[in-house]
Amino acid sequence: MDRIDAMRVFVAALDEGSLAGAGRRLGRSPAAVSRAIAFLEAHVGTELLHRTTRSMKLSEAGERYAVACRRVLIELEEADLSAAGERAAPRGTLTITAPPISGEEILRPIVDAYLHAYPAVSVNFVLLDRHANLVEEGIDIALRVGELPDSALVAIRVGGDVKRVIVASPRYLAEHPRIIEPADLAKHSIVTTTHFGQDSWVFPPAPGAPIARAVHFRPRLLVNSVRAALASAVEGQGVTRLYTYHVAERVRDGSLKIVLRDAEPPSMPVHLLLPAGRTSVPKVRAFVDFAAPRLRAEFARLSAEAGVFAP
Secondary structure: OOHHHHHHHHHHHHHHOOHHHHHHHHOOOHHHHHHHHHHHHHHHOOOOEEEOOOOEEEOHHHHHHHHHHHHHHHHHHHHHHHHHHHHOOOOEEEEEEEOHHHHHHHHHHHHHHHHHHOOOEEEEEEEOOOOOOOOOOOOOEEEEEOOOOOOOEEEEEEEEEEOEEEEEOHHHHHHOOOOOOHHHHHHOOEEEEOOOOOOEEEEOOOOOOOOOEEEEOOOOEEEOOHHHHHHHHHOOOOEEEEEHHHHHHHHHOOOOEEEOHHHOOOOEEEEEEEEHHHOOOHHHHHHHHHHHHHHHHHHHHHHHHHHHHOO
């Protein structure tokens, strides 16, 4: 059996979450998928997947081997495309990740238009409330909000006016002490998400002060969903912190009000990120060329609507 082909089967099983899913994706029988993985396990001399009738899980050796397999397959694809040169048309499966709300509401329509423009490409669109490791998880492109750490990733800036704002419902604000400075939040019910700070929020220094202000709290509600935090804030459960594009509609219709305007952190940039080696892959290059100007236009529109956030 061809080892590279078996690696493709192994990675497909991981991406699909099951041997049957890998078989459907690759057009092979479950027995053929099982044989391919058994071949790899025999080759490396250890179990890669712990399999039961209902689930499968990577072994410790399997986790390391999966990273290596993804790297090998990416390098092979890049070698083929390099040999084909500019004549290679965008094709294959493009894997994109983004935060749930910006992915659903901002990037998803652009992905749909890209699919229409490039019928030979399919997209695996993964919405995550965490920062994925693009290389280890086999991801081609990520949409990221926020400052970027130094890395070997290529970053294309597509927006720069996203802010984090503190909001609560008018009813909640009418029934609780006024919020004039960040320290006042200690007297309030806090609705927060795992992404925006589970037990503290940091604000810029007060005028004339040298250090940032940190407000520590025990959240009344901690959720791993921006939509859930937003809905609970609208219902009057407490005060929450979200990005401007999360709350814009609710601020416009009066369901939420922004507080602590003078203590808002600086605007945050938005980037498309991709591994350096993927920039020459036609499906990736085509998506960046297609999506970047559309994302810039959309974030500019959202920024222009930020008059809703003015005092």
